[in-house]
Amino acid sequence: MTFYEKLEQHQQKLSRLSHLSAICGWDQAAMMPAGGNEARSEAMAELAVMHHELATAPHLAEWFEQAEAESLTKEQAVSLKEMKRGWQMSNLLPADLVEEKSLAGSKCEHAWRSQRNDNNWHAFSKNLEKVVELSRQEAQIRAEATGLSRYDALLDIYEPVMTTKELDQLFSDVKSWLPSLIQQVQEKQQSEAVLTPAGPFPVEQQKALSLEVMTKLGFDFNHGRLDVSVHPFCGGVPTDVRITTRYDEEDFTSALMGVIHETGHARYEQGLPAQWRGLPVGEARSMGVHESQSLFFEMQLSRSETFIDLLAPLASDAFDRRNDPALSSNNLTLFNTRVKPGYIRVDADEVTYPAHVILRYEIERDLIEGNIEVADIPELWDKKMTEYLGLSTRCNYTDGCMQDIHWTDGSFGYFPSYTLGAMYAAQFMAAMHKEMNVENLIRERNLSPIFNWLDRHVWKKASTVSTDQLLIDATGERLNAKYFKQHLIDRYLK
Amino acid sequence: MTFYEKLEQHQQKLSRLSHLSAICGWDQAAMMPAGGNEARSEAMAELAVMHHELATAPHLAEWFEQAEAESLTKEQAVSLKEMKRGWQMSNLLPADLVEEKSLAGSKCEHAWRSQRNDNNWHAFSKNLEKVVELSRQEAQIRAEATGLSRYDALLDIYEPVMTTKELDQLFSDVKSWLPSLIQQVQEKQQSEAVLTPAGPFPVEQQKALSLEVMTKLGFDFNHGRLDVSVHPFCGGVPTDVRITTRYDEEDFTSALMGVIHETGHARYEQGLPAQWRGLPVGEARSMGVHESQSLFFEMQLSRSETFIDLLAPLASDAFDRRNDPALSSNNLTLFNTRVKPGYIRVDADEVTYPAHVILRYEIERDLIEGNIEVADIPELWDKKMTEYLGLSTRCNYTDGCMQDIHWTDGSFGYFPSYTLGAMYAAQFMAAMHKEMNVENLIRERNLSPIFNWLDRHVWKKASTVSTDQLLIDATGERLNAKYFKQHLIDRYLK
Ligand SMILES: [Zn+2]
Ligand SMILES: [Zn+2]
Numbered sequence: 001m002t003f004y005e006k007l008e009q010h011q012q013k014l015s016r017l018s019h020l021s022a023i024c025g026w027d028q029a030a031m032m033p034a035g036g037n038e039a040r041s042e043a044m045a046e047l048a049v050m051h052h053e054l055a056t057a058p059h060l061a062e063w064f065e066q067a068e069a070e071s072l073t074k075e076q077a078v079s080l081k082e083m084k085r086g087w088q089m090s091n092l093l094p095a096d097l098v099e100e101k102s103l104a105g106s107k108c109e110h111a112w113r114s115q116r117n118d119n120n121w122h123a124f125s126k127n128l129e130k131v132v133e134l135s136r137q138e139a140q141i142r143a144e145a146t147g148l149s150r151y152d153a154l155l156d157i158y159e160p161v162m163t164t165k166e167l168d169q170l171f172s173d174v175k176s177w178l179p180s181l182i183q184q185v186q187e188k189q190q191s192e193a194v195l196t197p198a199g200p201f202p203v204e205q206q207k208a209l210s211l212e213v214m215t216k217l218g219f220d221f222n223h224g225r226l227d228v229s230v231h232p233f234c235g236g237v238p239t240d241v242r243i244t245t246r247y248d249e250e251d252f253t254s255a256l257m258g259v260i261h262e263t264g265h266a267r268y269e270q271g272l273p274a275q276w277r278g279l280p281v282g283e284a285r286s287m288g289v290h291e292s293q294s295l296f297f298e299m300q301l302s303r304s305e306t307f308i309d310l311l312a313p314l315a316s317d318a319f320d321r322r323n324d325p326a327l328s329s330n331n332l333t334l335f336n337t338r339v340k341p342g343y344i345r346v347d348a349d350e351v352t353y354p355a356h357v358i359l360r361y362e363i364e365r366d367l368i369e370g371n372i373e374v375a376d377i378p379e380l381w382d383k384k385m386t387e388y389l390g391l392s393t394r395c396n397y398t399d400g401c402m403q404d405i406h407w408t409d410g411s412f413g414y415f416p417s418y419t420l421g422a423m424y425a426a427q428f429m430a431a432m433h434k435e436m437n438v439e440n441l442i443r444e445r446n447l448s449p450i451f452n453w454l455d456r457h458v459w460k461k462a463s464t465v466s467t468d469q470l471l472i473d474a475t476g477e478r479l480n481a482k483y484f485k486q487h488l489i490d491r492y493l494k
Numbered sequence: 495m496t497f498y499e500k501l502e503q504h505q506q507k508l509s510r511l512s513h514l515s516a517i518c519g520w521d522q523a524a525m526m527p528a529g530g531n532e533a534r535s536e537a538m539a540e541l542a543v544m545h546h547e548l549a550t551a552p553h554l555a556e557w558f559e560q561a562e563a564e565s566l567t568k569e570q571a572v573s574l575k576e577m578k579r580g581w582q583m584s585n586l587l588p589a590d591l592v593e594e595k596s597l598a599g600s601k602c603e604h605a606w607r608s609q610r611n612d613n614n615w616h617a618f619s620k621n622l623e624k625v626v627e628l629s630r631q632e633a634q635i636r637a638e639a640t641g642l643s644r645y646d647a648l649l650d651i652y653e654p655v656m657t658t659k660e661l662d663q664l665f666s667d668v669k670s671w672l673p674s675l676i677q678q679v680q681e682k683q684q685s686e687a688v689l690t691p692a693g694p695f696p697v698e699q700q701k702a703l704s705l706e707v708m709t710k711l712g713f714d715f716n717h718g719r720l721d722v723s724v725h726p727f728c729g730g731v732p733t734d735v736r737i738t739t740r741y742d743e744e745d746f747t748s749a750l751m752g753v754i755h756e757t758g759h760a761r762y763e764q765g766l767p768a769q770w771r772g773l774p775v776g777e778a779r780s781m782g783v784h785e786s787q788s789l790f791f792e793m794q795l796s797r798s799e800t801f802i803d804l805l806a807p808l809a810s811d812a813f814d815r816r817n818d819p820a821l822s823s824n825n826l827t828l829f830n831t832r833v834k835p836g837y838i839r840v841d842a843d844e845v846t847y848p849a850h851v852i853l854r855y856e857i858e859r860d861l862i863e864g865n866i867e868v869a870d871i872p873e874l875w876d877k878k879m880t881e882y883l884g885l886s887t888r889c890n891y892t893d894g895c896m897q898d899i900h901w902t903d904g905s906f907g908y909f910p911s912y913t914l915g916a917m918y919a920a921q922f923m924a925a926m927h928k929e930m931n932v933e934n935l936i937r938e939r940n941l942s943p944i945f946n947w948l949d950r951h952v953w954k955k956a957s958t959v960s961t962d963q964l965l966i967d968a969t970g971e972r973l974n975a976k977y978f979k980q981h982l983i984d985r986y987l988k
Contacts, residue, residue: 019537020514027517031525035716036734039771043513050544222529240530277533 003066004076007083008279010060015278017051019237026235026242030227055090075281075464082280082463089157092145093138101134105409112408121378121397128407129374132367135410139368151368154413158287159420161466164365166479167416170423171358173481179388181485182351185339185492194334195326199250201319206247209318210259213311217263217297218451219243220270232258234265234294238277241266252315253336257298264297265290267451271459282462287414289467291421292428293458299350299422300429300487301450306442308333339492341389343399350422351488355388357419360404364412377401424471426484428457431475497560498570501577502773504554509772511545513731520729520736524721549584569775569958576774576957583651586639587632595628599903606902615872615891622901623868626861629904633862645862648907652781653914655960658859660973661910664917665852667975673882675979676845679833679986688828689820693744695813700741703812704753707805711757711791712945713737714764726752728759728788732771735760746809747830751792758791759784761945765953776956781908783961785915786922787952793844793916794923794981795944800936802827833986835883837893844916845982849882851913854898858906871895918965920978922948925969 001009021044028040064084072080108127115124135154142153152163210226219226224241236242243262247255268284276282284290301307312329316322325331339349345356363380366372372380381401382393393400406414432438432453441449457474471479495503515538522534558578566574602621609618629648636647646657704720713720718735730736737756741749762778770776778784795801806823810816819825833843839850857874860866866874875895876887887894900908926932926947935943951968965973 013540016537016540019533020518020541023521023534024514024517027521031719032734033716033719035714036731039513039731039733040517043510046507046510047514220529222527225525225527237530237533239533240526 002070003063004070004072004080007060007063007067007080010054010057010063011083011280012278014051014055017047017054021047021051022235022237023240023242026227026244029229029231029233029235030242030244052090055087060087078464079276079279079281082283085160086280088145092141094141097134097137097141101131101138101410104130104134109405109408112402112405116398116402119396119398119402121402124397124402125374125377131408131410132374135412136368136370138410139412149369151365151413154368155416156413158414158417159467160286161468162286162288162416162420167361170479170481171354171361171419174354174419174485175358175388177485178351178355179390181488181493182339182341182355182389185351185488186341188493189339192334194338195331196335197252197324197326197332199248199252201249201252203247203249205318205320206249206252206255209252209315210245210256212314212318213256214259214263216310216445216447217260217267218447219263219266223270224266226259232262234262234269236269238269238272241269252319253332256311256315257302257336260302261294261298264294267297267454268293268459271455272462273460276462276464281464285458285461285463285465285470286467287417288420288424289458289470291417292424293421293454295421296425296428296454300425301442303333303336303350304439304442304491305329305333306439308336310442310445337491341391343385343391343393343396344403351492352389354419354422357415359384359388360415363401364407364415368412420479423479423481423484426487427471427475427477427479428454429487430483431457496564497557498564498566498574501554501557501561501574504548504551504557505577505774506772508545508549511541511548515541515545516729516731517734517736520721520738523723523725523727523729524736524738546584549581554581572958573770573773573775576777579654580774582639586635588635591628591631591635595625595632595904598624598628603899603902606896606899610892610896613890613892613896615896618891618896619868619871625902625904626868629906630862630864632904633906643863645859645907648862649910650907652908652911653961654780655962656780656782656910656914661855664973664975665848665855665913668848668913668979669852669882671979672845672849675982675987676833676835676849676883679845679982680835682987683833686828688832689825690829691746691818691820691826693742693746695743695746697741697743699812699814700743700746700749703746703809704739704750706808706812707750708753708757710804710941711754711761712941713757713760717764718760720753726756728756728763730763732763732766735763746813747826750805750809751796751830754796755788755792758788761791761948762787762953765949766956767954770956770958775958779952779955779957779959779964780961781911782914782918783952783964785911786918787915787948789915790919790922790948794919795936797827797830797844798933798936798985799823799827800933802830804936804939831985835885837879837885837887837890838897845986846883848913848916851909853878853882854909857895858901858909862906914973917973917975917978920981921965921969921971921973922951923981924977925951 024040024044024047028037028044032040064087067080104127108124108131111127112124136150139150139154142148142156143150146153146156148156149164155162155164155167207226214226215221223239224236224243227242227244228246229244230246232243232245234241234243243259243266245255245259245262268290272284273282302311309329312327312332315332316324316327319327321327326335337350339351341352341355342348345353348356359381362384363372363377367374367377378393378397378401385391385393385400429438432450435453436449438450441447458470461470461473465473468478471477518534518538518541522531522538526534558574558581561574598621602618602625605621606618630644633644633648636642636650637644640647640650642650643658649656649658649661701720708720709715717733718730718737721736721738722740723738724740726737726739728735728737737753737760739749739753739756762784766776766778796805803823806821806826809826810818810821813821815821820829831844833845835846835849836842839847842850853875856878857866857871861868861871872887872891872895879885879887879894923932926944929947930943932944935941952964955964955967959967962972965971
């Protein structure tokens with residue numbers, strides 16, 4: 001057996017442990033009764049330790065060295081590169097830093113749950129300072145190993161190859177037109193009369209509608225399920241993708257759009273190439289590309305007028321409300337494209353969402369690079385919210401800088417993926433339009449060509465090429481904000 | 495840290511891996527879509543290998559030696575003994591025999607699924623011969639290590655301390671009165687008019703009834719769930735017990751009695767002592783004792799006239815059939831205590847069931863000891879079925895010696911546990927009767943004293959004492975068939 005083959009075998013073993021972790025994690029969120037949590041957490045922590053020990057086994061250094069000297073096919077060379085990237089990532093951090101960060105993160109997150117309610121920035125900031133300090137240490141170690149800047153080294157975990165330099169360009173482009181665009185959209189929408197669909201919408205009917213829409217979107221139920229959890233997510237493994245939602249009896253659109261979003265994530269996972277299963281090269285390319293698929297499904301596709309023409313009668317039938325004007329195609333289109341600046345990122349619409357992300361990006365970048373301190377956050381948050389969305393968060397930490405869970409456990413570098421995903425998605429849709437009449441296909445209820453395009457250009461590529469190359473191969477050009485801007489103008493100002 | 499403490503820590507690690515295996519196994523049976531099976535099986539096989547490696551780590555021999563020389567509390571000494579028993583069991587068999595047996599078992603089981611339908615004993619017997627040959631090898635190795643006979647060494651896996659000698663005594667006692675008792679019961683029941691409850695009984699209503707009855711039986715939903723699977727079972731872990739059932743819209747009693755049965759298993763698991771959690775001494779004592787709890791719930795308790803007085807109105811309400819005479823307490827009692835000799839063990843009633851078990855026991859005992867060969871099975875089966883139940887299985891292998899899955903993968907020594915469980919259960923109930931008026935408690939809807947008795951005498955004992963001692967402590971005498979016989983006479987002939 002060659003060393004490359006040994007590494008593949010080793011990787012399959014790691015992948016099997018990840019499989020168990022994914023299923024038990026899904027169960028913990030979607031099935032497990034509360035009383036099972038302590039033993040489950042212990043069992044999963046044990047598995048994580050075993051995974052880490054296996055991923056950092058001392059003999060791997062030699063295996064990689066030997067494998068790199070072997071004659072490999074072009075595909076194997078790419079696969080080896082991705083395996084090595086994962087191995088290096090696993091080995092980078094000293095165990096005591098990982099543990100210290102995990103403990104500080106748990107402590108900060110746990111306290112945050114009540115501190116946020118209490119608007120208690122003072123107490124929260126003490127815990128956050130510790131988390132930031134350890135994240136800076138982590139960033140420093142990653143920076144030294146990769147030759148990147150500190151923040152770029154964190155960015156690299158979620159969005160390989162992406163840099164602060166490129167992000168600054170992309171986001172300053174967006175910032176140059178977004179605030180005025182938001183203004184214009186609001187003015188235009190002022191004159192629109194929109195009905196809010198009135199509940200109750202029984203859970204069972206919402207579930208049936210969700211399953212029907214998932215089926216139309218090509219979700220493979222032989223390789224996945226839909227269930228319920230407090231925080232919706234897409235989990236499981238490519239051969240068995242578990243998506244979840246949360247039903248609100250007063251508003252069926254939140255679960256429906258959420259399910260469509262997760263279905264986008266799920267189809268990416270289900271569409272990953274079988275020949276690379278279990279190997280890093282066969283995994284999704286990045287967080288941003290993953291989000292591009294969910295946002296393609298949710299934003300590009302499902303909030304379009306044409307697609308809502310398809311959804312509205314399904315909803316009317318599901319809830320047996322064929323004459324409810326709030327469920328008409330026209331009203332649902334207006335309802336699902338309402339724009340209103342607000343404090344909370346997760347509640348934001350497609351147009352204002354990037355402002356929330358850019359704000360967080362700018363703050364966390366400066367925080368990790370050491371240009372600002374935790375104590376500076378509230379003022380910066382208030383200033384940027386006022387500048388981008390015209391909303392002040394002065395003294396309102398709950399709906400300001402304490403609203404997200406991400407920073408509490410030191411997940412710095414993650415936020416940009418959301419808006420990168422939105423841009424990728426818009427660029428994919430624009431490229432697709434050059435090859436086919438997407439609206440006509442939707443009208444004809446013939447969605448396969450759309451999914452086949454994504455399958456060919458994104459899903460089946462997995463991690464065989466860089467994100468840059470993926471974009472160029474699929475759209476003919478590198479990532480830029482132009483298509484996202486045009487999409488917003490087309491949808492919200494015409 | 496003492497060596498005893500090191501062993502405890504090691505055992506907790508094994509227990510955490512078993513936790514992951516239990517949850518992923520439950521998921522595979524109750525949740526997983528078919529397409530996920532291949533990757534899941536691989537992941538679980540990997541986990542089994544890691545568990546085995548850990549359980550047989552070479553340094554454990556010294557740890558046990560050192561721990562045995564340490565000064566231990568009485569409880570620790572018992573715990574050490576149980577850990578050592580598990581360790582020795584794991585180490586007994588050479589890896590190649592385990593693998594060969596696993597492969598032969600998979601092959602035999604897989605082919606059996608179609609061969610059984612085809613009544614193809616000839617083809618099946620070839621596979622079974624291989625399984626028996628390997629099981630004899632296993633028995634031989636276990637016999638040499640334990641000083642037991644070959645079959646006793648297999649029995650010891652499921653029912654520690656039980657021997658062929660004792661089983662022969664118990665079962666010959668049963669055989670001396672069972673056939674004529676079956677005869678008498680049938681004659682008595684001939685004159686009874688019983689209505690078969692007529693479906694459909696909607697699944698949702700059956701589920702609601704099941705949950706209601708589980709609640710009355712003290713199932714702790716903070717530490718467990720009820721779901722659906724093709725073959726009902728009790729899985730999960732003590733802090734999160736997963737029971738399953740299968741609903742038949744034409745017959746609600748099958749799922750209801752099945753749920754009650756699994757609830758008995760579940761309460762044993764949920765009631766195991768927290769202070770020994772994760773250690774062998776804190777686990778259920780044996781297969782037979784486990785079955786005694788499910789049969790206590792299902793047979794001793796729930797098929798009694800008094801308990802059906804409690805169940806019947808719940809069922810009438812659940813199905814909104816308050817005037818259906820088939821759902822009257824009187825009719826449901828008759829319906830749930832019908833006795834009719836049949837070919838199939840899993841469909842057998844309480845009275846004829848032991849005949850099925852004794853038949854299998856006698857054949858597998860002689861098979862493993864080498865007194866008979868696979869080719870002799872059909873004739874013996876026919877002879878014993880005729881003798882015990884008056885039914886011939888000549889040339890009918892499908893409903894004869896090919897009906898069970900157990901032998902296909904070499905699970906010899908397991909069948910006796912079913913009838914041992916029934917005997918333990920009857921003996922427990924008789925002892926309980928000396929301390930309280932069980933019927934009155936049921937009539938007063940005050941079931942706690944019943945469950946507290948089981949908790950004190952069985953659940954909280956876990957594996958801290960031998961089964962023999964457990965019986966003596968709980969009932970004042972060793973296991974005997976007298977109480978089981980008396981129970982059958984009281985219920986079926988009075
Ligand atoms: Zn997403
Ligand atoms: Zn059972």
